[in-house]
Amino acid sequence: MFYFAGILYSNKEDYLKGVFMMRILEEVLAYNEKFVADKQYEEFATSKLPDKKMVILTCMDTRLLELLPHALNLKNGDVKMIKNAGAVLKHPFGSVMRSILVAVYQLQADEVLVIGHHDCGMGGLKADDIIPNMKKRGVSQKTLDTLEYSGIDVQKWLRGFNKVEESVAHSVDVIKNHPLLPGNTPVHGLVIDPATGKLDLVVNGYEN
Numbered sequence: 653m654f655y656f657a658g659i660l661y662s663n664k665e666d667y668l669k670g671v672f673m674m675r676i677l678e679e680v681l682a683y684n685e686k687f688v689a690d691k692q693y694e695e696f697a698t699s700k701l702p703d704k705k706m707v708i709l710t711c712m713d714t715r716l717l718e719l720l721p722h723a724l725n726l727k728n729g730d731v732k733m734i735k736n737a738g739a740v741l742k743h744p745f746g747s748v749m750r751s752i753l754v755a756v757y758q759l760q761a762d763e764v765l766v767i768g769h770h771d772c773g774m775g776g777l778k779a780d781d782i783i784p785n786m787k788k789r790g791v792s793q794k795t796l797d798t799l800e801y802s803g804i805d806v807q808k809w810l811r812g813f814n815k816v817e818e819s820v821a822h823s824v825d826v827i828k829n830h831p832l833l834p835g836n837t838p839v840h841g842l843v844i845d846p847a848t849g850k851l852d853l854v855v856n857g858y859e860n
């Protein structure tokens with residue numbers, strides 16, 4: 653018997669074929685079929701309402717995928733989690749703020765946590781770091797010029813932040829002062845260590 657990506661192969665030939673032929677999507681689908689058939693979903697059963705009545709905005713960093721919920725004692729069903737690059741709330745009327753408002757008004761989230769992290773890919777990121785990579789993969793200068801003429805500031809749009817604490821405090825400020833957020837909603841700001849899971853408090857939302 654041979655085992656790979658959630659599949660048990662009865663002979664070596666099929667196994668090798670499986671290992672070398674399978675691309676990510678096929679791997680995902682094959683694993684998923686088994687996951688559902690084995691009813692592995694049962695241990696995750698919960699409702700769409702957050703038991704801990706919080707909505708968290710954090711970074712998409714791979715190191716936080718499991719570490720953050722464990723470090724905060726969160727399990728399936730506890731919170732609403734919004735993720736993007738850097739845990740940054742850039743536009744007061746963009747999709748992140750809309751998600752926070754839906755969580756607060758429709759899904760019983762009473763508090764908001766913004767959790768940035770040390771060693772974030774958005775820390776110190778400049779558009780000039782990304783644009784050469786775009787060009788290498790086929791985006792032309794003409795396209796970039798057209799965007800600029802159309803009033804889109806690509807440089808600004810792609811830019812990360814200098815200090816994560818400042819970025820978190822800024823996002824907290826934008827959320828806290830949003831005209832559509834209930835005034836008594838605590839909005840906290842924290843920074844997590846992606847190696848140890850240690851949290852440092854940046855803004856205590858009960859105090860402002």
Ligand SMILES: [Zn+2]
Binds near residue numbers: 739
């Ligand atoms: Zn990050």
